[in-house]
Amino acid sequence: MSLFQTKAWQSAWWETWGSQKGFRLVRPWDGQVSGLYESKYRLKGVLPVRSFQFVGTSYRELRTPRTEYNQFCDDNLSGQLLLRGMEEILQGQPWTEAVFNDLRTGSEELSALVTIAATHNWAFRITASDNGYAVSTTGRFDEYIAALGANSRLRLYNRRKILESLGSIYEENLWPSRVDDFFQHLNRFHLARWKKNCVTPTSLEFHKKFLSRVEEEGGRPLLSALYCDGNVVSVLYNVWYQGVVYNIQAGFDEHFHVKLSLGSLHLGYAIENAFNAVNTHRFDMLAGQGKHEDYKSRFATDRYQFISIMLVKSVMFRALYWMRG
Known part of the structure; x- marks a missing residue:
């Protein structure tokens, strides 16, 4: 299951x-x-x-x-x-x-x-x-990064140096205290990129019910917000369950920096966190493609x-x- x-x-x-x-x-x-x-x-x-x-x-x-x-x-x-x-x-x-x-x-x-x-x-x-695409996180993160293609390694990891030179960069889990803020950011980024809402009042009701209940079954909501100088520039809707981090949705400021794939960099931080968690063996990016390319295939170790x-x-x-x- x-x-x-x-x-x-x-x-x-x-x-x-x-x-x-x-x-x-x-x-x-x-x-x-x-x-x-x-x-x-x-x-x-x-x-x-x-x-x-x-x-x-x-x-x-x-x-x-x-x-x-x-x-x-x-x-x-x-x-x-x-x-x-x-x-x-x-x-x-x-x-x-x-x-x-x-x-x-x-x-x-x-x-x-x-x-x-x-x-x-x-x-x-x-x-x-x-x-669908996933990353096995049972090994070492540095070995995973080394096995990626040069361009994928650049987008997911190496350009962190540029990002971290632009200001104070840090992550924060907005669960449970700032759930509404998280989904507002997610919808804002999605609307700018796809020209349509991904969060409606009805779907927000669903997400909040699900997230509050999944903890009762041992799940952990990971509503990751990536900040630059105090401003949210990317979000990842992740949930940990039975050793797997499920990446349900993502959104980011696509105009943040011309040389950075901000969504990929944020994904790289999340994948690294999964490698470092002793009770996690898989980061599942699930099905679906990006706007311009099938980016998940570049980062995956497992395909289904x-x-x-x-x-x-x-x-x-x-x-x-x-x-x-």
């Missing part, structure tokens, strides 16, 4: 968005696996559809923080027991489409879905794929892939989806 299957993440998501019209919780979360729910909507405003999905995801209706590493069953379940368990879940609900986002490529659960779909003659479609799939029962809907591509 991952941070996204914690009771903290799942319960905060459902409490924030689960009251949408047509949403019904089918299977609650248990702190090990993702919850499941049904959403009802009308395709093209006409045809009624029942969509079966993981709690934390919404294929057509909502834009919410991304929930990754989704899974149906406990890690200890495998083989025929896993196959039968998943088949019982899928056969027990009267869905039109089942959309399961961000399953690990190569996982036994993904293979089981292929087998189940073929057995019942359900359509199986891949709706999306995305690469998520696949999102759709199952469709009805022959009519299979034909409709096929025509839509």
Whole structure:
């Protein structure tokens, strides 16, 4: 399991968005696996559809923080027991489409879905794929830095000298005393770079619920703010859980200095902190790319892939989806 299957993440998501019209919780979360729910909507405003999905995801209706590493069953379940368990879940609900986002490529659960779909003659479609990246922090930070390419080493570490010559540079965890300030900075940087908000009143409610609850499950919020002469110039939304630091989101002042990749430098400080923490073995940058390049691939030691799939029962809907591509 991952941070996204914690009771903290799942319960905060459902409490924030689960009251949408047509949403019904089918299977609650248990702190090990993702919850499941049904959403009802009308395709093209006409045809009624029942969509079966993981709690934390919404294929057509909502834009919410991304929930990754989704899974149906406990890690200890495998083989025929896993196959039968998943088949019982899928056969027990009267869905039109089942959309399961961000399953690990190569996982036994993904293979089981292929087998189940073929057995019942359900359509199986891949709706999306995305690469994820992580850094193993079990070794030494200096060895990790030395193994990077020259340009990556420059962006992540070597240009610290320039940054630290520009003023007093320090980091601060804004959890729990300055949470609102942190998300205001994150949204400000995101708005300047992407021309859209990443934090809304609704999503802020979700984040605050999640962060306050994850501590009860042993998690540690790391709302890292990087300062230059007392001004916040970069933020990293990180959470430590079971030996892994999850980098959920980041924002920085892209006009701070022409020679500096400020977001990369801040990431370098966070990765170094993970190497120095005795109870941390991984810094997970998760899926997604940067605005101009796939920067995470430059810094990663480990790469993985998520696949999102759709199952469709009805022959009519299979034909409709096929025509839509």
